Amino acid sequence: MILAPLKTISPSRFDALRGCALQVVLEKSFPQGVLPPTVYMLAGSLVHRIAERAFLEAPSNAEELALIWQNETVKFEAQLQQYEATALLVPLRYSIPNFAVRKALFLRTWKYRPVVKNWKSGEDSKGGAEQFLTDAKHVVAGKADLLLHTSAGWVIKDFKTGMMHDPVTGQAKPEYALQLKLYAALCEQKHGEWPVRLVLENAAGEELDVPFTAAECSILLLEAQQLLVAINQRIGAGEVEQLASPDTIRCSRCQARPLCPVYVNEVRQAFPETTTDVLGAVVSFTVHNGRLQLLLELGGTRRQLLANGPASTRLHAQIAKLTGQEILVCNVKGTANVLTFTATDTSSAMPILAYST
Numbered sequence: 001m002i003l004a005p006l007k008t009i010s011p012s013r014f015d016a017l018r019g020c021a022l023q024v025v026l027e028k029s030f031p032q033g034v035l036p037p038t039v040y041m042l043a044g045s046l047v048h049r050i051a052e053r054a055f056l057e058a059p060s061n062a063e064e065l066a067l068i069w070q071n072e073t074v075k076f077e078a079q080l081q082q083y084e085a086t087a088l089l090v091p092l093r094y095s096i097p098n099f100a101v102r103k104a105l106f107l108r109t110w111k112y113r114p115v116v117k118n119w120k121s122g123e124d125s126k127g128g129a130e131q132f133l134t135d136a137k138h139v140v141a142g143k144a145d146l147l148l149h150t151s152a153g154w155v156i157k158d159f160k161t162g163m164m165h166d167p168v169t170g171q172a173k174p175e176y177a178l179q180l181k182l183y184a185a186l187c188e189q190k191h192g193e194w195p196v197r198l199v200l201e202n203a204a205g206e207e208l209d210v211p212f213t214a215a216e217c218s219i220l221l222l223e224a225q226q227l228l229v230a231i232n233q234r235i236g237a238g239e240v241e242q243l244a245s246p247d248t249i250r251c252s253r254c255q256a257r258p259l260c261p262v263y264v265n266e267v268r269q270a271f272p273e274t275t276t277d278v279l280g281a282v283v284s285f286t287v288h289n290g291r292l293q294l295l296l297e298l299g300g301t302r303r304q305l306l307a308n309g310p311a312s313t314r315l316h317a318q319i320a321k322l323t324g325q326e327i328l329v330c331n332v333k334g335t336a337n338v339l340t341f342t343a344t345d346t347s348s349a350m351p352i353l354a355y356s357t
């Protein structure tokens with residue numbers, strides 16, 4: 001497998017790229033090798049999609065909003081069914097914890113608002129929803145949720161379903177502000193005008209302005225362009241490990257960690273006391289009464305992983321063809337003797353893959 005150079009940088013992934021370039025490169029190069037989304041991530045993605053659609057359709061009552069929820073859920077489930085790793089999670093009402101409660105909360109929280117004028121106009125000069133923006137070099141590119149030409153000038157809006165504020169500063173979360181500032185620079189490149197407002201908006205209709213200057217947005221765009229060149233030079237030179245920025249919290253949340261040589265080596269050396277991931281070659285596995293017992297071996301030591309219920313079904317499907325191969329089972333809980341582990345709601349097993357540049 002080949003590690004591919006980045007073609008573009010998306011404003012929505014710029015913060016992640018700054019944090020650890022290798023994570024984004026691996027996600028793009030080997031989408032099949034990253035950990036499948038957890039049910040909690042799927043719940044977040046689904047609600048975000050429903051909110052985006054509702055912002056644009058502007059339902060006027062609960063029935064219309066519920067219909068958007070249903071339609072978007074059906075479309076999302078159809079996409080999940082195309083991939084072995086996520087097909088098992090359909091229907092989502094059974095796999096996402098408290099699905100009915102999440103739905104009721106969303107329907108209750110939603111602020112009904114008038115339809116945004118001209119978002120469907122199709123005229124570039126008026127902007128609209130999901131507007132594709134790119135710089136002159138075509139290396140920074142992405143879709144802004146809403147770009148509107150008002151009487152005062154351009155307004156760029158991004159819809160968020162979670163918390164918009166940074167709990168420490170009370171300002172917009174830095175990653176959200178960064179994303180909007182890059183869109184501002186791309187708007188200037190496309191339309192020759194800087195926006196007058198950058199705004200975050202949530203399901204309850206609360207708006208949060210992101211202050212910005214043209215100078216800082218231009219500098220960010222230049223940084224993104226230079227970062228892409230620097231990353232691709234490293235990939236071309238085979239200096240993959242130099243792209244990694246390991247950090248305990250970042251790595252523990254990284255969906256690309258089964259693919260990351262730096263992380264896998266750290267787990268191999270620290271195994272098993274300092275991690276919630278288990279590495280080893282699959283020796284054997286059995287399933288009895290819906291309970292999976294998996295035996296792994298690393299460095300001559302054998303450890304077992306036990307899983308029940310949905311975690312057992314999911315892990316069984318993931319390891320069924322991997323006997324003898326080295327795998328990483330992520331998000332597990334170790335017992336005191338560190339020889340036995342139990343699976344959790346978010347446990348997933350992925351093979352360790354070798355790749356080149």
Ligand code: SF4
Nearest residue numbers: 020023251254260263
């Ligand atoms: S595991 Fe850590 S170092 Fe490796 S790609 Fe992910 S964030 Fe980067």
